[in-house]
Amino acid sequence: MVTTITSFGRSGTFDWLYQRVTAVLLTIYTFFIVGFIFLSKDFGYESWSALFAHRWMRVFTLLALLSTVVHAWIGLWSVITDYITNLLMGAKATVLRLVIELLLAAVAVFYTAWGIEILWGL
Amino acid sequence: MLKVSIYRYNPETDKAPYMQDYELDTQGKDLMVLDVLELLKAQDPTLSFRRSCREGVCGSDGMNISGRNGLACTTPLSEAARKGKLVLRPLPGLPVIRDLVVDMEQFYEQYKKIEPYLQNDTPAPAIERLQSPEEREKLDGLYECILCACCSTACPSFWWNPDKFIGPAGLLQAYRFLADSRDEATDERLSKLDDPFSVFRCHGIQNCVNVCPKGLNPTRAIGHIRHMLLARAV
Ligand code: SF4
Ligand code: SF4
Ligand code: FES
Numbered sequence: 001m002v003t004t005i006t007s008f009g010r011s012g013t014f015d016w017l018y019q020r021v022t023a024v025l026l027t028i029y030t031f032f033i034v035g036f037i038f039l040s041k042d043f044g045y046e047s048w049s050a051l052f053a054h055r056w057m058r059v060f061t062l063l064a065l066l067s068t069v070v071h072a073w074i075g076l077w078s079v080i081t082d083y084i085t086n087l088l089m090g091a092k093a094t095v096l097r098l099v100i101e102l103l104l105a106a107v108a109v110f111y112t113a114w115g116i117e118i119l120w121g122l
Numbered sequence: 123m124l125k126v127s128i129y130r131y132n133p134e135t136d137k138a139p140y141m142q143d144y145e146l147d148t149q150g151k152d153l154m155v156l157d158v159l160e161l162l163k164a165q166d167p168t169l170s171f172r173r174s175c176r177e178g179v180c181g182s183d184g185m186n187i188s189g190r191n192g193l194a195c196t197t198p199l200s201e202a203a204r205k206g207k208l209v210l211r212p213l214p215g216l217p218v219i220r221d222l223v224v225d226m227e228q229f230y231e232q233y234k235k236i237e238p239y240l241q242n243d244t245p246a247p248a249i250e251r252l253q254s255p256e257e258r259e260k261l262d263g264l265y266e267c268i269l270c271a272c273c274s275t276a277c278p279s280f281w282w283n284p285d286k287f288i289g290p291a292g293l294l295q296a297y298r299f300l301a302d303s304r305d306e307a308t309d310e311r312l313s314k315l316d317d318p319f320s321v322f323r324c325h326g327i328q329n330c331v332n333v334c335p336k337g338l339n340p341t342r343a344i345g346h347i348r349h350m351l352l353a354r355a356v
Contacts, residue, residue: 001315002319013348082279082282
């Protein structure tokens with residue numbers, strides 16, 4: 001058992017499942033948006049803002065945004081812990097990992113807040 | 123003439139490892155790589171490597187043969203030599219003790235973690251713990267592992283985190299005990315594997331399957347463990 005406190009769910013099984021669930025949601029969202037753009041007859045500002053006037057669309061978009069954050073965190077966390085290890089670069093890896101993780105967390109919070117602001121026109 | 127290039131390193135005399143070239147007259151025979159090493163050792167007694175059974179049973183002579191991990195004793199020159207040249211290096215990712223001899227400590231540490239022995243606290247029956255033929259069949263493709271480390275040292279996830287990721291060899295054995303109808307510690311075993319490293323560092327690239335000299339499939343075993351963990355968690 002390896003203890004980690006910065007992985008998303010702290011359990012490998014949990015992270016694995018969330019990585020897949022968010023991937024599915026993001027795929028559906030992408031297909032939906034691309035489909036909407038190419039299939040709607042007169043695509044433009046009108047139809048776009050009409051779409052986002054629906055509450056379900058805002059919630060769906062927020063879910064996609066949160067999924068992106070979770071998906072990116074799990075993915076990047078495993079990249080960081082693969083390549084920035086104490087085995088490779090000694091004690092400074094710990095500091096470097098922590099700095100990158102804090103940066104990623106800041107970016108995640110920023111985009112989430114900004115997304116909510118845009119979606120609900122706050 | 124066969125050209126052989128071998129990784130040499132003696133920490134007592136060499137500052138850095140280097141490749142040494144040898145030549146050998148194989149008299150047209152399709153020797154095993156281990157035979158080549160034995161013949162070269164007769165020329166140069168300082169050449170070091172591990173070996174024992176010379177028939178793919180003991181797992182001592184795992185090494186990197188022309189870029190691919192395998193057992194020297196079961197790999198023929200016809201498979202390993204390219205354009206009359208053979209390149210031998212130690213298993214990648216583990217500390218080198220000398221020449222082709224690596225320090226397997228990290229590999230065994232991971233093996234130890236999975237508690238590779240049957241755990242059953244029920245008093246043993248008078249004769250033996252019985253298994254049906256179907257239950258026994260589940261261990262096929264698992265128990266045959268000879269712990270040669272060819273798989274784990276071909277796995278990038280094991281290179282990056284040899285202290286945290288159990289690696290294909292250890293996980294194949296973990297599943298061997300999870301799948302054993304006589305073992306009662308299934309839940310405890312799974313709890314110990316549930317972190318983000320032990321099992322989940324496997325990204326399914328299957329380098330392990332590609333090199334296993336016994337034709338075993340660690341990736342499939344890892345998939346089974348993942349399903350057991352998932353079934354237990356949701
Ligand atoms: S699974 Fe295959 S390659 Fe890995 S240690 Fe066992 S026998 Fe060797
Ligand atoms: S399938 Fe998994 S265990 Fe096998 S080499 Fe790839 S990452 Fe390693
Ligand atoms: S010498 Fe025993 S496996 Fe090759």
